[in-house]
Structures are given as structure tokens and as C-alpha cells.
Amino acid sequence: MAMEMRAQGTRGGSVWALACVLMASLAHSAMAQCSPAESDALLKFKSFFSDPRNDFASWTGGNCCSWKGVQCSGSGVTGINLDFGAPSRGGPGAPSLLIWSDPEASFKAGEALSHLYQLQVLHTNWIIWNAPLPVRKFANLPLREIVVRNGFLGNANAAGGALGNDIGLFANSLEVLILQNTKYNIGLPSDLCKLKKLRVLEVSESHLPNVGPACLGSALNNTLQEVRVHSNYKITTGLPVWPTLLPYLKVLDFSNNAHSGNIPVQYGKLANVELHLGGNHLTGKLPSGLSALPESAFRPGNEKLCGAPLSTCPA
Numbered sequence: 001m002a003m004e005m006r007a008q009g010t011r012g013g014s015v016w017a018l019a020c021v022l023m024a025s026l027a028h029s030a031m032a033q034c035s036p037a038e039s040d041a042l043l044k045f046k047s048f049f050s051d052p053r054n055d056f057a058s059w060t061g062g063n064c065c066s067w068k069g070v071q072c073s074g075s076g077v078t079g080i081n082l083d084f085g086a087p088s089r090g091g092p093g094a095p096s097l098l099i100w101s102d103p104e105a106s107f108k109a110g111e112a113l114s115h116l117y118q119l120q121v122l123h124t125n126w127i128i129w130n131a132p133l134p135v136r137k138f139a140n141l142p143l144r145e146i147v148v149r150n151g152f153l154g155n156a157n158a159a160g161g162a163l164g165n166d167i168g169l170f171a172n173s174l175e176v177l178i179l180q181n182t183k184y185n186i187g188l189p190s191d192l193c194k195l196k197k198l199r200v201l202e203v204s205e206s207h208l209p210n211v212g213p214a215c216l217g218s219a220l221n222n223t224l225q226e227v228r229v230h231s232n233y234k235i236t237t238g239l240p241v242w243p244t245l246l247p248y249l250k251v252l253d254f255s256n257n258a259h260s261g262n263i264p265v266q267y268g269k270l271a272n273v274e275l276h277l278g279g280n281h282l283t284g285k286l287p288s289g290l291s292a293l294p295e296s297a298f299r300p301g302n303e304k305l306c307g308a309p310l311s312t313c314p315a
Helices: 002-031 036-046 106-114 164-172 190-196 265-270
Strands: 072-075 075-081 122-125 145-149 178-179 201-203 226-228 252-255 274-276 283-287 304-306
Touching: 036 075, 036 106, 164 190
Parallel strands: 075 122, 122 145, 145 178, 178 201, 201 226, 226 252, 252 274, 283 304
Antiparallel strands: 072 075
């Protein structure tokens, strides 16, 4: 009987705890209210987009914290996550959500967002920025994350998605910077090295010609934990040494570029890092410190690499 009562008490406590969490969540949602100025800024931002699939249907008034993709805290708008999915091909709404052909549209959209003074997170997926990301327009914002995925669908010659040295304006706030499939086709700016809180850096599936400035391995960047610069077929240089200088590195992905040459001996220090170097044209003997890593860290590709965990090098 006592055991049954204890079991009932445990179940009752669990239900009560769940109810408390639910009530707290509902209370937080009820408190999250955006200001008229924030609503106006978001509607201004929306005005620079074509919307063939009516993805912005919920952006029609009322509390903007309830609009699709808008994230709020109790004090207002703190995040925008515009992920409306890949466009269908040939069906209704075939074009993706596009910034209008007006060459100033990207900058005007950035100007609109600059009035969201608490914005910390900016994520976009399947949105075409028709000019370099208007980072300077965001300089007064406490941005922690900038994530741009699938920024282009066909204009391979566009410079949009590129970054200038004004990315250094976020030296004391930016923690995550991800640019994936953006047709990025210029080198990474040296001011990336000023981002003292950067934990995650990814530039992938683009036209990047190199893996970044060597200063990324400086003392200022000892917060970097994940570096993913992969699937950039224009990178034909050898592997850089600077990632081996990062004391908190957990993930290093240089796979599916076109790296050539030997793996620098300094990479032997990365035995405890999740390493991805497959899909390149690397040659020679692996540094001995990498012998305990799985073969998948170096394959597919790199047929001329040898040494444990791969095949024995010829005498």
C-alpha cells in the first residue's frame, strides 16, 4: 500500500511539474508582445520581398510575436527565422521567396531590420539576397547568430552572400556565422579575426577560393569550436595550419574541397577532434597522431594517402 501511495505521489508530482512547465510557457507567450515600431519594421522588411507562395500570410497585424518565423522574449523581438523550405519545381509558387530585382532591395531590407534593436538571431533559408549581406545596416544590433542558407538559386555570378570587413563590427557579440550554398565567390575577410566570441564558422557548398585568413588561429579566436569550410570546389591549396592552433576545436570539416599535397604534421595534434578531410586530393603519409581516427575521416578520395588507419605506406 505504501509503495502504491509513493508511486501515485510520484505520478502526481510529474503531472504537476508538467502542468507548471506548460503554464509557464503559456504565460511567457502571453507576455511576449512586440511594439508598434517592431511591427512596422517587420512589415517594411516584408515589403521588399515577392511572396509567390504566400509564406508571409501570418504577417498581417496584431502581435508580431505570433507571426511565422518571428521569435520574441518578454521584451520584444529577439530573432527572425525565415525558413520557408525549398521551392517546388514547376508547381504553384515555383520561384523561391525572392528579394525584388531592385539592386537596393537588400540594403533597404537590412535598414528595416536595423530598427529591431533587440535582434540577436537572423536565420534565412531560400531567400535571395541580391547584393552582399547588408551587415553594416545591422551594426547597432546585438546579433549572436547570422545563418544564411540557400541564398541563391541560379545566378552563379552574383556577389550576394559575400561579407566585407564590416563583419568585424560584431566583435563582441557574434557567436555563430553560417553561409551555406550562397554562391559565395570571394575570399573571407580578415576582420573575421576580430570576432572574439565566434564559436561556429561555416562557409560551405559555395565558390569560396580559400579556407580563410591565417589570423583565425590567433589568440583572439580561441573560442572557435567548429570550423566547417567544405564543398567548395575552388579551394585547391594545401591544408592550412591555423586550425591546429585553436585550443577548443571540436569539429574541423574541410571535406569535398579540392585540397592537394601532404597533411601538415601539425594536424597530428587533432586526434581528439571530429575530423573530415575526405573528398580531396591529399597525398603522402598521415601524421602519426591521427592513427586512431576512423578511416572515414579521410575517405572517400585521397587515394594517395597512406599510413594508419589507412593502408601501409610503400617502403
